[in-house]
Amino acid sequence: MNDIVHRSSGALADSTMLADLTTIRVGGPAHELFRPTTENELVDTVRTVWQRGDHWLLIGGGSNMVVADEGFDGTVIHIATRGIDVVSQDDNSLRIRVQAGEPWDRLVERLVARGWAGMEALSGIPGSVGAAPIQNIGAYGQEVSSALEGIDFLDYSSGKLVHLSTAELELGYRTSVIKRGRVGVVVAAHFALTASPTSTARYQQLATALSVNVGDEVPVQQVRDTVLALRASKAMVLDPNEPDSVSCGSFFTNPIVPENIARALPADAPRWVIDDEPVADIVVPLGETPAPPPPPKQRMVKLSAAWLIEHSGVPKGFRLPGSRAAVSTKHSLAIVNRTGATAAEVSELSRYIAALVLSRYGIRLQPEPVAVGVELT
Known part of the structure; x- marks a missing residue:
């Protein structure tokens, strides 16, 4: 599993047109754009923007956002921090810490390929890891809450980097305490997975596509492949x-x-x-x-x-x-x-x-x- 650990770096974006940073490709210019590529850069940049009193906007994968044609008259922080760290691992379980800018589906793809179950039905969902707990993403009988242990969160009110457990996040259907108004930045997310060659088909449409009954066990890679095919058939x-x-x-x-x-x-x-x-x-x-x-x-x-x-x-x-x-x-x-x-x-x-x-x-x-x-x- 150690080969899942990686790092990447980047530079400031060449364009300030927010259409270039969103998957629906609409949105005018940003007054100022930062693209921190390390966790320390992200924390320092956000704190500086807050201290300056700027009107600010976060963008990760840009898949869940519609920005006005006039753009954003403030500071945009495009989170490009990537990295996956193994916190602990044994024969049956894996705990990882994933930085907020990591692409969500790339994370799921790597986990499934290595036989770790718990997020395979969330394959193909666009966006970044940092956005996943904010709206408790879910599909085909799974939600991120089932594997999420908590997040590292830069809190606006205190300026401190704190850890919020899943209970503190108050996750519900496409919602969380963050979506309901707690202001700050998701810096990283913690997940717990199980070593298993199979996954339980919990959703009727998925079970039908797999030609099994709800509750049956199916190979995790087959679940991922089927979910991707279902999502592609719906332009998702x-x-x-x-x-x-x-x-x-x-x-x-x-x-x-x-x-x-x-x-x-x-x-x-x-x-x-x-x-x-x-x-x-x-x-x-x-x-x-x-x-x-x-x-x-x-x-x-x-x-x-x-x-x-x-x-x-x-x-x-x-x-x-x-x-x-x-x-x-x-x-x-x-x-x-x-x-x-x-x-x-x-x-x-x-x-x-x-x-x-x-x-x-x-x-x-x-x-x-x-x-x-x-x-x-």
Whole structure:
């Protein structure tokens, strides 16, 4: 496993156009751009920018971001720190520390190739390691929280480099304490993996593609290969040679709504109960009158954003007249840049889709990308 350890260095970016740093390829210039390539440079640069009182913006892999055509009138820090360190290892387990700028899928690829299980279903997700815990990335029955032990975090309020455990991160569906407002910079992430030749198929679509049942064990490399094929079929693997992949990946999160709202949808609308907790037994001594039971808890249900979009009248490949932004021809959740689209065109299409879904079903879609100077809904 020692050959996974590596280092790289870099220099300041040649261009300050933020379109060059984002996967959807929109965004104007940055007033000032730093590209720290070592951990010490990153910490020192961020502290200096904070001390100067600059308006600041972090960019890692740039896969989850839509930046305005006017650019960013402040300081941009493009995190290019890379490195994977083995913290501990035995025959059954591996603990690693990964710097924030490490490309996510390259990390997963290396781990799977060496027989370490725990993140194989997260293959093909674009972006960098530092962004993964911020929104608790997940796919096909796995979330990063299942392997994450914690992060090293440069805290804005104190200026100190601290360690936050997974409990302190308060991870949820595509969210964390950082996404909800704790300000700072992810410097590195800590993961724990298991030595295993197989992985459990936990998601029906993945199990179907593997020709197995949910709960069956499948070779980890086969899981990765199948996930990559599934994502590619939906234009969710960012390939510079594929026009349908110039995007942010998934543009909207799947809505989570109370069960009574889900029941109002047509019967064929996909839905998944996400907190169906069993009712605890109540023991009452003989001769005593039991207390009235508590009112039933309102269950929450996850819906398919793709289904809502398509059934609101937005087909795959849809674009507004004259716009170079379009819905992917492969998947309704991806908004793609059809060569030369502007952030304004991406924003206009996003707001149009969200308005149609709200009008048709009364459900407000939430964009997944970070909006910098633009309105996406």
